[in-house]
Amino acid sequence: MGIGPALPIIDSEPAERADAARNRKLLLDAAAELVRTGGADALTMDAVAKQAGVGKGTVFRRFGNRAGLMYALLDESDRKLQAAYMFGPPPLGPGAPPLERLCAYGRARLAFTEIEGDVRRAATDNSSHYGGAPYNLTKTHVSILLRQAGTPGDIALLADALLAPLGAALVLHQIRRLGFTLEQVGDNWEALVRRIVPATDARHPDDNRTVE
CATH class of the missing domain: 1.10.357 (Tetracycline Repressor; domain 2)
Incomplete structure (x- = not known):
């Protein structure tokens, strides 16, 4: 009887600065709330920026585009x-x-x-x-x-x-x-x-x- 390897953990992202990690969480929490209340159609870069209280450029720099935001969520x-x-x-x-x-x-x-x-x-x-x-x-x-x-x-x-x-x-x-x-x-x-x-x-x- 042998013991196989433990479950792998999804590859983690490179370590972030504390402020970057907080900003990422802020944006993802905002995105999750939009989806929760309005579905996928409500998930836009503009809407996330408004919900999070940041500039739209911040969202684009973090996720690149809407597809990147969806993947991150x-x-x-x-x-x-x-x-x-x-x-x-x-x-x-x-x-x-x-x-x-x-x-x-x-x-x-x-x-x-x-x-x-x-x-x-x-x-x-x-x-x-x-x-x-x-x-x-x-x-x-x-x-x-x-x-x-x-x-x-x-x-x-x-x-x-x-x-x-x-x-x-x-x-x-x-x-x-x-x-x-x-x-x-x-x-x-x-x-x-x-x-x-x-x-x-x-x-x-x-x-x-x-x-x-």
């Missing part, structure tokens, strides 16, 4: 979710059975999608999304939990199959067009997970490592 969101499932309390973080951690992950991802779904849909509406670091890290996390739970079958394909229903485009369609609530979508995803994953309390002491 999603990157920040991904980092928060990653920190929660790697280091946070159970059931999302280490310490709970793999099955319960998987269910908690889906709920957490859906909660983020409800707020930033339009931005995420626009940013991930291409095949390159599946080769990017955020998706691969998420897939690695789900794959580890599937293995820890003793799930039979092709783990890589199962991980993709479980992540597909959490995609922003589908979730927004289910909520806005089909009339389902976020709770219903989450309940359905959890039911799917529980059909696939064996119910067991067995887990490796270090939940972020694979057992081979």
